[in-house]
Amino acid sequence: MIDRPITEEKAYAYITRKAAQTRQLLVFEHANEDVGVQVPKGTIEDGEAPHEAVVREVREESGLTDFDSVRPLSTDVWNHHEKPKAYRRHFFHLVADEPRDEWRHKVTGSGEDNGVVYSYFWIQPGTCSLARDMDDYIERILE
Template sequence: MTTAETEPATVAKVVAYVMHEGRLLVFTHDDFPQAELGVQVPAGTIEPGEAPAEAAVREVAEETGLRARVVRPLGSGLYDFRPTKPEIHERHFFHLEPEDRSLPERWSAGEPHPRGGGTSPAWTCFWIPLERAHVLSAGFGARLGGLCEPAGGGRA
């Protein structure tokens, strides 16, 4: 085996926790069983030259159609994406809030330009109580506890 086959690439990613009235924005894929892809939050790859906070705002807009602003960063962590892909995701987590205060309970969205091409996946976005957010798949819930800490503060 070559080094490329045994050593996964590290890819910079963002995970966006969009909060509104004590609820977290999540989505499920329309064309795949929930048991396969689970409940997710907006997330994606940081583009070259893009700051992580900018990537979080962009991903929310692209994946949900919502305009949001960063409230604060919630830290970062590594997530081993193998065996799905030979990648280690360096995830930067952010707390965001929507700019619009009048929001639907549920709506359809999707990825207009999926990485690697192919058909555009579709999903349904909706809000869940933060207390139920540990249903998130693929390690997306790793920094939910940071949403419970006061902004600008943290644990002593």
């Protein structure tokens, strides 16, 4: 049940690796804080379509810029656990041709994470819980 005002729209990226033998999901950990394993995501800007926002957020947060596909998966409304607000969340599946197994990236853009370093790595989907219910639609990339 949604009992809070929707204050922002967010775009979430489930990125899988094209050449992997088994399905692999790109995740990151914040280099300076223990906030859990996450996927790239961020706020949709005014006038921006969700599919445009997810590509921009992935570029800013991971440095990845080239994708074989960007496919919508689901849209929902999620109550924030610690704050009295809710987000409209748009989930996408992106496929990347990325050879690196892990890397660090300094976030760019104008958001609050600008300059923060994220440590990226690949996991098998479903092998660890993602922070803040980010894995709610993970089964859809396995189909």
